[in-house]
Amino acid sequence: MTTFTPLQSLTGGLLIGFSTWLMIRWLGKVAGISGIVGQLWSARRGDRGWRFAFAAGLLLSPLLYRLFAPLPAVQLAATTSWLIIAGMLVGFGSRLGSGCTSGHGVCGLSRLSRRSLVATLAFMATAMLVVWLVRHGLVAG
Template sequence: MSNFTPWQSLIGGLLIGFSTLLLIRWLGKVAGISGIVGQLWSGNASDKAWRLAFVIGLLVSPLVYQVFTPLPAVQIEAGLPVLVLAGLLVGFGTRLGSGCTSGHGVCGLSRLSLRSLVATLTFMLVAILVVGVSRHLLQA
């Protein structure tokens, strides 16, 4: 709990919720990152502008944040092969689940989607299982 940041977390959550609301109200689109990025290359030309703006916003936002406060230190304890495998598994999972944690967890749950509830519960249970196995069984 030494890194607990309730005010920053509240503000971040409100910004995510507000931006999700704007995207669905103005464009009728769900803010699922995997879908937005996936359709950036294969979608129709009229959708590319907002998708590109969304991705640029994701990449630029840490730079804006850094103007107000230093970015937290990032320490990754996994090697490159583990990171590549993890990325491939996440990509496979988003295809298998027809969306990612942001699409199902933020947008789907707010629309009371049963499919998103099942997907989000699956994401969380698998994450708990993977952490438990990797931290307690494999590192023992």
């Protein structure tokens, strides 16, 4: 069980929005994490620098946060085998579907893309169904 944090979450969302503004307005790039990370090596040479820079920023962000406040807990409930399966699904699926929560969910919806709306509804619904199955559906009582 977690606490409802509307203000912190809205603040976090505004920061993410500001980051997508920096990326699209200054660099002309969509801040989609699966696309940026998934093409770190496969992108052509001249198209790699900004990807590595963005990924480095993302990697360093908790170290910076930690200088000012204790980091929130990372509570992972899944077992190692499930984590491996989940990671593979997230990696493969986000590339096959050309985006994840950031590329489709934030950037795609922001530019009112129907394609991203379909993708977002599909991954939201599937994730909710899987959580329901794991927490309420498969375990009796």
